[in-house]
Amino acid sequence: MAVLRILDASGDTAIDFTRDDEAVLEQVRAVFDDLVHREKRLAFARRGDHGDAVLVRDFDPAAQEIVITRPLMGG
Amino acid sequence: MFSPPDTVVEAIPFDGRGWLVLDDGGDEYFVLDRTVGAGASTYRRDEARGPRPRTRPATSRPRAAARYSAPLAYGDATSDARRAADVRADALLHSFLDAGQLAQRQRGGTFWVTTRGGTVRLGEMYKLMHIEFADPCRWRMLCVVTHDHGRVPVGDEWTAMLLALRTTPESFFSVAAVRQADVWNAARARRSPAAMAADLDLWRQDALHHGRTLDAAYAAMALAKVEARRRRFGAALALADEAAAVITSEADHTSDPAAWLRHHAPLLAIESDVARRHEASCS
Numbered sequence: 001m002a003v004l005r006i007l008d009a010s011g012d013t014a015i016d017f018t019r020d021d022e023a024v025l026e027q028v029r030a031v032f033d034d035l036v037h038r039e040k041r042l043a044f045a046r047r048g049d050h051g052d053a054v055l056v057r058d059f060d061p062a063a064q065e066i067v068i069t070r071p072l073m074g075g
Numbered sequence: 076m077f078s079p080p081d082t083v084v085e086a087i088p089f090d091g092r093g094w095l096v097l098d099d100g101g102d103e104y105f106v107l108d109r110t111v112g113a114g115a116s117t118y119r120r121d122e123a124r125g126p127r128p129r130t131r132p133a134t135s136r137p138r139a140a141a142r143y144s145a146p147l148a149y150g151d152a153t154s155d156a157r158r159a160a161d162v163r164a165d166a167l168l169h170s171f172l173d174a175g176q177l178a179q180r181q182r183g184g185t186f187w188v189t190t191r192g193g194t195v196r197l198g199e200m201y202k203l204m205h206i207e208f209a210d211p212c213r214w215r216m217l218c219v220v221t222h223d224h225g226r227v228p229v230g231d232e233w234t235a236m237l238l239a240l241r242t243t244p245e246s247f248f249s250v251a252a253v254r255q256a257d258v259w260n261a262a263r264a265r266r267s268p269a270a271m272a273a274d275l276d277l278w279r280q281d282a283l284h285h286g287r288t289l290d291a292a293y294a295a296m297a298l299a300k301v302e303a304r305r306r307r308f309g310a311a312l313a314l315a316d317e318a319a320a321v322i323t324s325e326a327d328h329t330s331d332p333a334a335w336l337r338h339h340a341p342l343l344a345i346e347s348d349v350a351r352r353h354e355a356s357c358s
Contacts, residue, residue, distance in 0.1 A: 007231040008223075009149035010156075011163025031143050044238045046171075052330070053171070055242040067167070069235035070227075074252030075201055075218035 002061070004028050006068045008033065019061050032059040035068050042069050147224045157228070166231030171237055174326030183287035188237055189329075190244035196290070197233050197240075201254065208341045211297040212271070216252040272301045272344045292321035296342050299349055308353035315346040 005012040044053040045063035176186040185198030196204040203217040275298040282290035295318035302311035326332040
């Protein structure tokens with residue numbers, strides 16, 4: 001079971017998915033594409049239990065966890 | 076909220092639940108259980124719960140693209156909802172911290188992120204301290220926020236900054252605003268080493284008082300360098316030894332001790348340099 005986390009006002013909205021469920025996978029991929037490609041948010045994929053993460057531009061169904069954040073700016 | 080025929084991810088603002096409604100014929104419902112302390116939240120198929128009635132008729136329309144609808148802004152939520160959001164955000168942040176960073180945050184409210192461009196202290200909004208390892212006397216204060224600053228829990232902002240620093244530090248530094256350029260900078264150290272030493276010692280004592288031992292070690296190492304310039308080699312060596320011990324032991328609490336020590340090599344070299352000069356002064 002993998003999870004897509006969208007950081008938001010509630011902390012995060014989490015959507016669980018598995019690679020086996022094509023229907024759900026398609027929905028999660030659509031959410032990812034909408035946020036990352038249209039809204040220009042940043043996506044970080046974590047593949048192990050540890051905190052190591054990589055910046056990704058495309059949906060990675062093999063990731064254990066994908067965290068979507070807003071971009072940064074100078075304050 | 077619903078706008079057929081799109082699929083909608085609908086988060087019900089701060090009632091502890093959210094709904095993911097799929098446009099796949101109306102018979103499949105996903106309910107998000109966000110109960111605090113219940114572990115990871117999940118969407119469950121065909122388990123519609125709560126008082127909300129089904130609002131979509133069963134149809135045979137094909138799936139459409141999904142869309143995410145953000146919940147109510149953090150600042151507009153009730154205090155209970157904000158607390159729950161903070162708990163979730165902190166739990167996610169902590170899952171990305173190594174043991175050392177977690178201990179730093181619990182002790183002093185801040186934590187250091189080591190990158191190719193130096194080390195950055197996160198945890199104090201608008202005042203992100205950045206140290207370049209090449210010269211520990213060179214500090215500056217940065218200000219970086221997320222585009223949804225103030226509309227998400229602060230823990231989420233730290234998570235966004237932490238991940239950016241770990242993966243693309245150059246882009247982090249490129250957007251950072253320098254709030255207070257080089258507060259304790261090398262030029263000042265050259266002009267007035269005594270004043271510089273006083274500033275650094277004040278900061279070191281304050282860091283120790285607040286349980287920020289790594290801050291104190293960085294300050295001590297910079298102070299050792301200044302004291303060596305003042306030819307106070309005994310004091311410099313004591314400070315450098317103390318700082319090097321903290322920095323070295325901190326490596327054991329990181330996910331990559333070798334990388335930690337490699338990044339901190341310029342700082343640790345100060346100790347050997349001070350020791351050599353101290354020995355020369357005694358002979």
